[in-house]
Amino acid sequence: MNGRGRSLFHHGIEWPTVALIAATYGVWVLGTTVVAEVSILAGVVLTALATVQFSSLQHEVIHRHPTRSEFLNAALVFPALNPLVPYLRFRDTHLAHHVDERLTDPYDDPETAYLDPAVWARLPLWLQRLLLANNTLLGRMVLGPVLGTVWFVVSDVRAILAGDRRVA
Numbered sequence: 001m002n003g004r005g006r007s008l009f010h011h012g013i014e015w016p017t018v019a020l021i022a023a024t025y026g027v028w029v030l031g032t033t034v035v036a037e038v039s040i041l042a043g044v045v046l047t048a049l050a051t052v053q054f055s056s057l058q059h060e061v062i063h064r065h066p067t068r069s070e071f072l073n074a075a076l077v078f079p080a081l082n083p084l085v086p087y088l089r090f091r092d093t094h095l096a097h098h099v100d101e102r103l104t105d106p107y108d109d110p111e112t113a114y115l116d117p118a119v120w121a122r123l124p125l126w127l128q129r130l131l132l133a134n135n136t137l138l139g140r141m142v143l144g145p146v147l148g149t150v151w152f153v154v155s156d157v158r159a160i161l162a163g164d165r166r167v168a
Contacts (some may be wrong), residue, residue, distance in 0.1 A: 017057075017066035021076050024053045028081050052145045054081040055090075062091050084153050089167070093152075 028050035036043025054077070060066070061073040078087050107116070113135070120128065133139040134147055159167040 012068050014066035017060060018076070020053075021057055021066070024050050024057060025079075025081070028054070048145075051081045055085065055145065058087055058090055059094065061087075062094050082149065084149055089156065090152075092166075 028047055031043045031046030031048075031050055035046050058077045061077045064070070064073065066076070067073055074087065074091075080086050107114075113131075115123075115131075123131075130143070130147075134143045156167050
């Protein structure tokens with residue numbers, strides 16, 4: 001409730017989430033323009049933070065936030081801040097993750113980080129260490145977005161090369 005007794009979720013719209021979406025686009029714009037003019041490094045960092053936050057917001061939209069309208073929610077995040085992970089493709093893969101019989105299957109869940117012990121044993125030591133680092137909180141925050149994007153793009157390229165027209 002706000003100070004006047006009205007819910008922040010008035011009429012089924014989660015206004016804090018709408019504000020966060022707007023702020024995320026705003027931070028991205030600032031990072032790619034004004035801040036980048038002053039310091040390219042600061043601009044890159046700010047833009048990266050906005051892009052990572054945007055990915056989280058895309059996830060919220062898939063799960064029917066901030067409104068009850070799937071179309072309106074998608075419209076709020078359709079202008080992608082990460083062109084390597086378009087919203088509709090992310091939506092399709094994430095919803096595949098929620099197929100009940102696959103949700104926690106380490107071999108079938110498209111969002112799992114699990115590797116079969118035989119596959120793990122064949123990985124080079126540097127990659128094992130990178131993946132172990134990614135399993136820490138700091139790793140998830142710093143490495144996770146990069147590794148997740150690389151994994152996403154590589155798997156899509158493989159699907160396209162295998163003839164998957166929907167992915168293409």
